[in-house]
Amino acid sequence: MLIYEYKDMEGDHFMGDMDERIDKPNEKDLDEETLFVVSQTFKALSDPTRIRILNLLFEKEYAVNEIAETLGLRQSTVSHQLRFLKNLRLVKYRREKTTLYYSYDDNHVMDLLKQAIEHARHE
Numbered sequence: 001m002l003i004y005e006y007k008d009m010e011g012d013h014f015m016g017d018m019d020e021r022i023d024k025p026n027e028k029d030l031d032e033e034t035l036f037v038v039s040q041t042f043k044a045l046s047d048p049t050r051i052r053i054l055n056l057l058f059e060k061e062y063a064v065n066e067i068a069e070t071l072g073l074r075q076s077t078v079s080h081q082l083r084f085l086k087n088l089r090l091v092k093y094r095r096e097k098t099t100l101y102y103s104y105d106d107n108h109v110m111d112l113l114k115q116a117i118e119h120a121r122h123e
Helices: 018-023 032-044 048-057 064-071 074-088 107-121
Strands: 003-007 015-017 093-094 098-105
Touching: 015 107, 032 048, 032 107, 048 064, 048 074, 048 093, 048 107, 064 074, 064 098, 074 093
Parallel strands: none
Antiparallel strands: 003 015, 093 098
């Protein structure tokens, strides 16, 4: 039998049987799909280039070449990052003739990004 012991942030002390924790699934635990989506979302937000692109898309929709020019990136880099973000449904596009215009597609993630930026700027 393994015994665990820890203190939480408030300093409260807890002890228990580790085997009991392993055998009984926690009803508040996350399912595999949710864990995967959350981890992929944070992976998307962990890349500085993707953060810059999403931050730009706060303003309005942009074509790939406009994003590249505004951020000083190669068009191929922007396209690659947009494909990654689109696969996670964080951005969407609309086609106008031969041009694709990208905009953000998830208010929750944009709110999270906004809060992270505000946190980083907070003194």
